[in-house]
Amino acid sequence: MPHYDLAIIGSGSGNSLITPFWDGKKVAMIDGGVFGGTCLNVGCIPTKMFVYPASLAAAPREAALLGVDLSLDKVRWNELRDRIFGRIDAISESGRRYRAEELKNVDLFQEHVRFTGPRTLSTDSGVELTADRVVIAAGSRAVLPDVPGIGLPQVHTSDTVMRIDGPPERVVVGGGYIAAEFAAVFHGFGAKVTQVNRSQRLLRGNDAEIAGRFAAAAASRWKLRLGYSLQAVEDNGEGSVTVVFADDDGIPLRVAADIVLMATGRVPNTDRLGVDAAGFDLDEDHTLSVDVNLRVLAGGKPVDGVYALGDIANSYQLKHVANREARVVAHNLEHPDRLPSIDYTAVPFAVFSNPQVASVGLTEEEARSQATGGTDVVTAVQDYGSTAYGWAMEDEEGVVKLVAERSSGRLLGAHIMGHEASLLIQPLIQAMATDVSVHQLARGPYWIHPALMEVVENALLALDVDLPENAPL
Numbered sequence: 169m170p171h172y173d174l175a176i177i178g179s180g181s182g183n184s185l186i187t188p189f190w191d192g193k194k195v196a197m198i199d200g201g202v203f204g205g206t207c208l209n210v211g212c213i214p215t216k217m218f219v220y221p222a223s224l225a226a227a228p229r230e231a232a233l234l235g236v237d238l239s240l241d242k243v244r245w246n247e248l249r250d251r252i253f254g255r256i257d258a259i260s261e262s263g264r265r266y267r268a269e270e271l272k273n274v275d276l277f278q279e280h281v282r283f284t285g286p287r288t289l290s291t292d293s294g295v296e297l298t299a300d301r302v303v304i305a306a307g308s309r310a311v312l313p314d315v316p317g318i319g320l321p322q323v324h325t326s327d328t329v330m331r332i333d334g335p336p337e338r339v340v341v342g343g344g345y346i347a348a349e350f351a352a353v354f355h356g357f358g359a360k361v362t363q364v365n366r367s368q369r370l371l372r373g374n375d376a377e378i379a380g381r382f383a384a385a386a387a388s389r390w391k392l393r394l395g396y397s398l399q400a401v402e403d404n405g406e407g408s409v410t411v412v413f414a415d416d417d418g419i420p421l422r423v424a425a426d427i428v429l430m431a432t433g434r435v436p437n438t439d440r441l442g443v444d445a446a447g448f449d450l451d452e453d454h455t456l457s458v459d460v461n462l463r464v465l466a467g468g469k470p471v472d473g474v475y476a477l478g479d480i481a482n483s484y485q486l487k488h489v490a491n492r493e494a495r496v497v498a499h500n501l502e503h504p505d506r507l508p509s510i511d512y513t514a515v516p517f518a519v520f521s522n523p524q525v526a527s528v529g530l531t532e533e534e535a536r537s538q539a540t541g542g543t544d545v546v547t548a549v550q551d552y553g554s555t556a557y558g559w560a561m562e563d564e565e566g567v568v569k570l571v572a573e574r575s576s577g578r579l580l581g582a583h584i585m586g587h588e589a590s591l592l593i594q595p596l597i598q599a600m601a602t603d604v605s606v607h608q609l610a611r612g613p614y615w616i617h618p619a620l621m622e623v624v625e626n627a628l629l630a631l632d633v634d635l636p637e638n639a640p641l
């Protein structure tokens with residue numbers, strides 16, 4: 169039975185753990201899927217490589233408002249797709265080759281693995297291996313609703329929809345983050361998009377005002393139907409399908425489509441890992457239970473030398489969170505006598521739809537329900553259109569919403585929708601992470617005029633927080 173100093177399950181964020189510290193020691197890297205994991209192969213990176221050209225394709229519609237007439241001649245979808253995956257597949261393959269052939273201290277197992285004990289593993293082909301230390305970075309996967317017709321070839325998840333041949337004319341998508349991004353991509357490329365969501369609110373978990381404004385923006389671009397749940401997908405013959413939904417009263421909605429994107433959430437891969445045999449604890453959302461040092465728990469106690477990170481261990485399901493956790497785990501593997509904790513202060517996210525949405529911290533509802541009597545919470549809402557750059561863009565939908573604590577001037581949350589929201593939010597994330605108050609951030613640094621960032625400066629200035637005597641002017 170081969171024995172390793174370190175075994176890593178998952179070559180996504182887990183791949184970064186093989187630092188020079190492991191030179192001269194034996195490492196097993198195990199991945200039963202495509203080398204490099206979700207973000208590189210089917211997640212953040214390829215989606216954004218579609219988002220950017222789709223935003224260019226959408227430009228004629230937006231430019232016409234400003235008196236600039238552009239026209240979109242053609243989207244060379246297959247070429248665009250092949251350029252994207254030509255780049256990504258090559259990175260995945262060179263990463264795989266480096267681990268498999270060039271790193272002498274690493275054995276790459278390209279197969280599925282299950283625990284048979286806390287530090288013993290068995291691969292699908294029957295290799296049994298043991299390791300002193302194990303890192304579980306086995307990620308999550310898309311789940312599909314169990315309805316008739318779900319297996320039809322026109323039904324896709326994000327794993328397959330980016331590889332289709334030719335742009336579809338009619339697309340149906342759901343209501344989460346993935347759906348919001350793909351709705352914008354397909355709409356940008358000229359498809360007739362219908363977005364159907366089970367609940368009345370898109371992008372759940374977001375501030376209600378931003379979610380409402382996003383729904384209005386989405387409805388002005390593509391067809392949006394809220395309050396319908398999926399019943400079935402029917403084959404129409406000749407390549408198309410009808411997607412059947414029903415509202416709470418059973419009233420049906422039938423939408424014909426060439427492609428259906430099911431984006432109904434992702435589940436952690438714990439059910440396929442044999443965690444029972446290892447005795448590991450699971451949280452309510454089926455992620456692995458870990459302590460603040462990211463050590464996996466069994467019976468509430470950390471298992472010596474076993475760590476977990478990424479989508480299998482947290483409910484954020486975000487790559488920048490997995491990357492931060494990987495840095496903590498890499499440190500803790502190398503310095504077991506000095507274990508820093510993971511810090512989840514001010515975890516942001518962005519949805520790269522059209523318009524973009526970005527968010528960090530508490531929504532107004534959360535802040536008010538957490539504050540005593542809800543009285544110490546102040547908010548400010550600033551439209552992009554209220555700034556000079558917003559005038560230049562004739563922007564009528566972009567918005568910054570800030571939530572703060574009046575007495576301390578602490579920023580509690582920031583929520584932005586509109587052009588480059590994912591960039592505009594960064595100084596606010598910085599302020600929350602480093603405990604810079606609203607007045608220090610608004611009045612300390614100079615803000616470039618007339619940059620779009622002035623909308624953030626003005627929102628900060630509009631917050632009715634108590635100013636200390638020594639606050640900058």
Ligand SMILES: Cc1cc2nc3c(=O)[nH]c(=O)nc-3n(C[C@H](O)[C@H](O)[C@H](O)COP(=O)(O)OP(=O)(O)OC[C@H]3O[C@@H](n4cnc5c(N)ncnc54)[C@H](O)[C@@H]3O)c2cc1C
Binds near residue numbers: 204208307440478485
């Ligand atoms: C379409 C899409 C878009 C996204 N966009 C963004 C974005 O813009 N920004 C963002 O922050 N996040 C985004 N995410 C989320 C992000 O991709 C994930 O949070 C991140 O990739 C998780 O990394 P991980 O290392 O935990 O898992 P993964 O990268 O999924 O790695 C897990 C690996 O483990 C392997 N594995 C699993 N089980 C086993 C087993 N039993 N045996 C052997 N191997 C196994 C899998 O094959 C896989 O390669 C997106 C996700 C999707 C699906």
Ligand SMILES: NC(=O)c1ccc[n+]([C@@H]2O[C@H](COP(=O)([O-])OP(=O)(O)OC[C@H]3O[C@@H](n4cnc5c(N)ncnc54)[C@H](O)[C@@H]3O)[C@@H](O)[C@H]2O)c1
Binds near residue numbers: 431
């Ligand atoms: N830009 C980003 O950071 C980004 C982009 C894409 C994905 N992600 C990550 O990937 C994860 C998964 O994304 P997602 O969009 O699949 O999930 P999600 O949890 O955001 O949304 C799933 C949606 O599907 C609906 N749904 C679930 N089951 C259903 C059913 N049976 N019938 C009808 N509707 C149903 C839910 O109500 C919800 O609106 C997210 O949690 C996110 O963290 C991040």
